Amino acid sequence: xxxxxxxxxxxxxxxxxxxxxxxxxxxxxxxxxxxxxxxxxxxxxxxxxxxxxxxxxxxxxxxxxxxxxxxxxxxxxxxxxxxxxxxxxxxxxxxxxxxxxxxxxxxxxxxxxxxxxxxxxxxxxxxxxxxxxxxxxxxxxxxxxxxxxxxxxxxxxxxxxxxxxxxxxxxxxxxxxxxxxxxxxxxxxxxxxxxxxxxxxxxxxxxxxxxxxxxxxxxxxxxxxxxxxxxxxxxxxxxxxxxxxxxxxxxxxxxxxxxxxxxxxxxxxxxxxxxxxxxxxxxxxxxxxxxxxxxxxxxxxxxxxxxxxxxxxxxxxxxxxxxxxxxxxxxxxxxxxxxxxxxxxxxxxxxxxxxxxxxxxxxxxxxxxxxxxxxxxxxxxxxxxxxxxxxxxxxxxxxxxxxxxxxxxxxxxxxxxxxxxxxxxxxxxxxxxxxxxxxxxxxxxxxxxxxxxxxxxxxxxxxxxxxxxxxxxxxxxxxxxxxxxxxxxxxxxxxxxxxxxxxxxxxxxxxxxxxxxxxxxxxxxxxxxxxxxxxxxxxxxxxxxxxxxxxxxxxxxxxxxxxxxxxxxxxxxxxxxxxxxxxxxxxxxxxxxxxxxxxxxxxxxxxxxxxxxxxxxxxxxxxxxxxxxxxxxxxxxxxxxxxxxxxxxxxxxxxxxxxxxxxxxxxxxxxxxxxxxxxxxxxxxxxxxxxxxxxxxxxxxxxxxxxxxxxxxxxxxxxxxxxxxxxx
Numbered sequence: 120x121x122x123x124x125x126x127x128x129x130x131x132x133x134x135x136x137x138x139x140x141x142x143x144x145x146x147x148x149x150x151x152x153x154x155x156x157x158x159x160x161x162x163x164x165x166x167x168x169x170x171x172x173x174x175x176x177x178x179x180x181x182x183x184x185x186x187x188x189x190x191x192x193x194x195x196x197x198x199x200x201x202x203x204x205x206x207x208x209x210x211x212x213x214x215x216x217x218x219x220x221x222x223x224x225x226x227x228x229x230x231x232x233x234x235x236x237x238x239x240x241x242x243x244x245x246x247x248x249x250x251x252x253x254x255x256x257x258x259x260x261x262x263x264x265x266x267x268x269x270x271x272x273x274x275x276x277x278x279x280x281x282x283x284x285x286x287x288x289x290x291x292x293x294x295x296x297x298x299x300x301x302x303x304x305x306x307x308x309x310x311x312x313x314x315x316x317x318x319x320x321x322x323x324x325x326x327x328x329x330x331x332x333x334x335x336x337x338x339x340x341x342x343x344x345x346x347x348x349x350x351x352x353x354x355x356x357x358x359x360x361x362x363x364x365x366x367x368x369x370x371x372x373x374x375x376x377x378x379x380x381x382x383x384x385x386x387x388x389x390x391x392x393x394x395x396x397x398x399x400x401x402x403x404x405x406x407x408x409x410x411x412x413x414x415x416x417x418x419x420x421x422x423x424x425x426x427x428x429x430x431x432x433x434x435x436x437x438x439x440x441x442x443x444x445x446x447x448x449x450x451x452x453x454x455x456x457x458x459x460x461x462x463x464x465x466x467x468x469x470x471x472x473x474x475x476x477x478x479x480x481x482x483x484x485x486x487x488x489x490x491x492x493x494x495x496x497x498x499x500x501x502x503x504x505x506x507x508x509x510x511x512x513x514x515x516x517x518x519x520x521x522x523x524x525x526x527x528x529x530x531x532x533x534x535x536x537x538x539x540x541x542x543x544x545x546x547x548x549x550x551x552x553x554x555x556x557x558x559x560x561x562x563x564x565x566x567x568x569x570x571x572x573x574x575x576x577x578x579x580x581x582x583x584x585x586x587x588x589x590x591x592x593x594x595x596x597x598x599x600x601x602x603x604x605x606x607x608x609x610x611x612x613x614x615x616x617x618x619x620x621x622x623x624x625x626x627x628x629x630x631x632x633x634x635x636x637x638x639x640x641x642x643x644x645x646x647x648x649x650x651x652x653x654x655x656x657x658x659x660x661x662x663x664x665x666x667x668x669x670x671x672x673x674x675x676x677x678x679x680x681x682x683x684x685x686x687x688x689x690x691x692x693x694x695x696x697x698x699x700x701x702x703x704x705x706x707x708x709x710x711x712x713x714x715x716x717x718x719x720x721x722x723x724x725x726x727x728x729x730x731x732x733x734x735x736x737x738x739x740x741x742x743x744x745x746x747x748x749x750x751x752x753x754x755x756x757x758x759x760x761x762x763x764x765x766x767x768x769x770x771x772x773x774x775x776x777x778x779x780x781x782x783x784x785x786x787x788x789x790x791x792x793x794x795x796x797x798x799x800x801x802x803x804x805x806x807x808x809x810x811x812x813x814x815x816x817x818x819x820x821x822x823x824x825x826x827x828x829x830x831x832x833x834x835x836x837x838x839x840x841x842x843x844x845x846x847x
Contacts, residue, residue, distance in 0.1 A: 162189050163196075163255050165205035167224055169265040171272045172231060178265075184225045185209055187260075198239065198261055199251040219249035224263055232267045238275070239263045243321065243348050244328045245275050246372050258347050274325045280373055280382040282365025285323045287387070291316035292354075294389065295441045296411070296419035303387045306441040307360065308394040308424070318389075319349045320362050326372030327365035327382070335361040341368075360389040394439035397447075397463065401472040403428055405453040407436040409463070412446035412536050415715040417779025421447070446536045449584065457482065457591070460538050461584025462530045470584075480541070480578035483593035488743040492526070492588040495739045499525045499599040499707055502575060503773040506621040507685040508603035511611055512552075512565035520544070521560050522575050522601055523772060525711035530586040532739065535714035535782075540577040540592065548572040551607040568608035570684075572673065575601035598670040599707065604684040614681040616641040622686040624709045624769055626794045627667040634689055636795065637662040642678040649675045692797065700749040701799075702734075703727060706742050709793035710762045710769060715780040717766045721788075724763035727796065729755035749801055758796025764789045 164187040172178040188205040199216040206213045206225070214223040221237045222229045229236050238245060241259050255261065266273050274285075283300035291313040295306040300323060309316070320329045330345040333352055340363050346352055352360070364385040365371065373382060399407050407426075410418040421444075425437040440447060440463075447463040449470060456478040463470075486493035503521040504510060510518055522542045530536045544554045544561040549571030553564045563573065579594045595601075618639055627634045638655075639662045640646055648655045648663040651672055655663040665674060667689035676683045692705035706727075710719045719725055720738030727734040727745045732755055737744040741760075749755075765786045 161257055162191050163201050163257070163259040163261055164188065165190055165201055166260070166262040167202075167205070167211075168262070169227055171265055171267045172227075172235070177231060179226045184211065192255060192257060196255055197251055198241065198253045198255060201255055201261055202239075202250070202263065217251070219251050221250060221263075224265075227265055229265075231265075234267060234269045236266050236269055237263055238266050238270055238273060240325060242328075243319075243325060245270070245273075245325050246370060258350070260347060260349070274322065275372065276324050277326055277372055279324045279326075281323050282327045282382050283323050283385045284320050284329065284362065284364060284387065286321045287362065287389075288319040288321075289316055290319075290349075292391070293422055293424055293439070295392075295394075295421055295439070295444065297422060300385070303385060305387070305389045306443050307389040307391050308439040308441060309354065309356075309391065314355065315351045315353050316360075317349050317351050318346070318360060318362065320364070320387075322364060324373070328369050328371065329362055329364045330366075332361040332363065334359055335363075340366050354391050356391055356393050358391045360391070362387040362389070390443065392441045392443045394441050396468060397438045397440050398435050398469045399438075399449060399451065399472060400429070400433050400435045400470070401451045402453060402474060403432055403434045405434075405451050405456075405472070405474075407434075407472075408450045408452075409438045409440070410448050410450065411440075411444040412448070414779030414781050415535060415537060416775050417777065418448075418537075419444075448536060448538055450538075452541065455480065458541055458578065458580045459583065460580055461582050461589065462536060462538075462586045464585035467585075481594045482579040482591065483596070484579075484591050486593075488740075492582075492590055492592070494743060495712075496526045496592060497599075497707055497742060498593045498596040499711065500575065500577070500595055500601045501525055501623050501711070501713075501772055502601045502603060503775065504603045505773065506623070506770065507617060507683070508601075508622045509684040509686075510563070510603060510605045511609060512563070512605060512607050514565050514567060514608055516565045516607075518563045518605075519560055520554075520563055520573075520575070520603075521775065522577070523559065523713065524577060524592075524595075525708070525713070526592075526739075527711065527713055528580070528582060528592055529588065529714065531588065532712070537714060538580070538582060540580040540594075542575060542577045545574050545576070546571055547574045549605075552605050563605060565605070565607040570607070570609070571605045573603055573605065575603075598690060599688070600671065602671040602673070602686050604673065604686070606682065606684065609682060610680040612681050614642050614644065614678050615646065615676050615683045617676065617683055617685055620685070620687065621769065621793075622688065624791075624793050626688045626690045626707060626709070628690050628692045628703075628706065628794060628796050629667070630692060630694070630797050632691075633669075634667045634795075634797075636665045636667050636687060638665050638674060638676075639663070640676040640683070642676070642681075644678045647677045649677075694797075694799075697746050700747045702746040703796070706745060706760070708739075708742055709760050710764055710791065712739050713766075713772055715766075715783050716772050716775070717764055717769075718786065719762050719764045721763060721765040724761070726761045727758065728761040728792070729758045729796070729799070733761070752801045755799040755801065758798070759792040760794050760796070762791045762793060764791065 165185060166187055167185040168183045169178055169181050174181050185205055190201045190204050203216050211225040215221040224237055240262050264273050285300055287298055292307050292309045295308055318331050322329050332343055332345045335343055365382050366384045401407050409421040411421060412418050421438050423436050424439045427435050429435060449463055450460040451472045452458040453474060456474045457480055459472050486496045488494055501523045524540055528538045539559045542559050546554060549569055551567050551569030552571045553566055554561050554573060556562050576595045579591060581591050582589045627636045650665040655665060657663055667687055669689050669691045672687045672689055674685050674687055690705060692703050694701050694703055710717050712719060723736040723738050725741040726736050727747050734745045734747045765788055766783055768789055769791060
């Protein structure tokens with residue numbers, strides 16, 4: 120059957136892709152003779168409105184001219200006839216109602232704008248029939264709307280197959296979480312003493328139908344009774360409201376060649392459930408939020424049900440926590456204050472939050488490494504870029520960046536309810552991109568050719584509530600911020616092979632003001648290497664010896680028009696002598712614990728490793744528990760951090776989606792060697808003196824090693840010295 124679309128006096132009729140001239144107004148509506156409604160009525164409701172053309176732009180009026188005017192129906196009544204009655208009884212004019220095309224309503228002509236037209240919907244659906252042919256049924260909502268752009272400003276697009284909703288308005292209840300058109304399951308809590316609700320969904324593309332059902336059995340959408348948009352529905356706890364959108368087989372106005380009817384339906388289910396009240400009293404200028412962790416890395420924000428100003432500089436915000444959800448956390452934030460967040464204990468009903476005058480979001484506390492979260496805590500970060508933290512984009516492209524704090528804030532190392540700090544995304548160099556967003560995600564948009572550098576940081580956050588790992592977690596370590604490079608419209612060929620070094624997991628450690636790293640990119644052609652803006656010459660070994668400073672070091676390798684970037688992290692460490700050897704302060708967990716992704720050190724298997732000489736092994740507390748026992752003299756070189764991981768392969772965090780990630784019940788075991796540790800020279804007796812100095816007393820061999828440990832065999836004590844002679 121041919122499908123028609125009518126466009127006002129500019130006059131185009133589209134019929135099977137053929138364009139025919141016409142002078143008409145838009146008249147599109149569903150053929151609803153097959154619909155079955157939940158309640159019998161004897162009337163329809165007519166609305167005439169103009170929300171697209173202002174009076175200042177020439178309209179004789181704007182807003183609603185007629186609002187839900189009740190018209191008793193008779194057998195076979197059409198949309199035109201119902202509209203004519205509403206106009207007549209309100210003493211308003213209309214033209215074209217006796218035919219198929221309406222050119223004027225209430226004094227506003229369809230040709231008032233170049234692409235102007237009058238369009239109408241029945242039950243919020245624009246279809247393919249003409250107004251003088253379309254019959255109406257009891258309870259139909261007829262809405263005439265003026266369009267200034269042939270319907271696109273009213274939410275219609277005949278070439279868009281999106282059947283999702285953009286919103287659901289509910290009277291008598293509240294969706295527990297913020298609505299997202301791509302998420303289809305929700306809990307619904309009723310207002311106090313409410314036993315009825317009305318549901319009014321809005322389609323993203325109003326050329327598709329949306330129908331509302333209660334306690335629908337199966338998927339027989341055509342024969343089941345359904346409710347008009349906004350119609351009252353009696354409900355009780357346990358009822359399920361289904362909103363079916365764009366179901367295959369239903370008539371729709373989507374038209375794009377062979378794609379007619381080839382659409383993916385959206386089915387939304389709202390389950391009515393009991394809830395428990397939870398109130399947070401906080402400063403009136405703060406933002407108060409409650410979340411439920413659906414999965415790891417997927418938090419649903421609970422919608423507040425009420426907020427009251429207490430008149431004393433505070434407010435009390437109420438939430439109704441559905442009994443069907445769990446893993447609740449709270450978050451209270453204010454400008455220039457340390458965010459207060461934590462874990463809600465089942466049965467708790469209220470919380471009071473205050474801020475200190477001395478709050479500093481940039482705070483970095485000295486952690487107590489003897490207990491609690493201080494054993495694990497550090498202030499590092501991971502991003503979802505790649506092993507080089509280097510993005511190639513084309514102008515107009517977008518990329519969603521996601522940041523993760525490490526040490527990851529959790530209520531316990533087994534329950535893994537995650538709280539993230541407040542992240543910040545700053546362009547520190549270049550103007551080829553724009554970045555928008557907050558929280559742990561932001562969108563990078565490529566706007567013009569060039570290279571830009573973006574730094575990600577986060578604020579301190581104070582954790583409380585139902586956890587043994589509470590306290591103040593510091594702002595991001597200035598040496599461990601998330602830095603990445605974006606190259607817009609650059610050459611995308613793979614001429615250069617970069618070394619196997621991961622910017623997020625590997626670190627060059629040193630004891631002085633800087634360290635060195637032998638960088639060996641490969642290419643068929645001459646390579647130019649720069650480190651932090653300085654050109655580096657290739658040495659006799661074919662490597663480029665880079666000077667690595669503490670923090671992020673930007674390295675580039677260029678061959679012809681192709682350039683590769685990478686970020687190499689450097690870290691200054693300090694060796695401390697212990698009873699049986701030494702430990703290293705200033706290390707970072709190379710592969711951090713991440714719920715459902717990485718479980719490093721399973722069986723105490725994170726170790727400092729110099730060949731066969733290793734630390735005893737640790738798990739999450741490696742950075743504070745890495746003592747190496749030394750029993751023999753000699754040199755310790757090629758030091759690395761060995762990690763045995765139960766979980767996914769390194770880099771898996773970069774694939775986490777908005778849907779999150781559940782527990783990994785089929786975790787695999789992976790072994791890695793990360794980073795580069797300083798060399799150590801273990802000596803005994805007076806050998807240290809004779810080895811360090813030549814006959815003229817000038818230091819020689821000591822320069823080959825970052826540290827010397829002297830072994831006094833009499834009491835097995837060790838003394839370390841960094842680039843200095845030993846004095847007795």
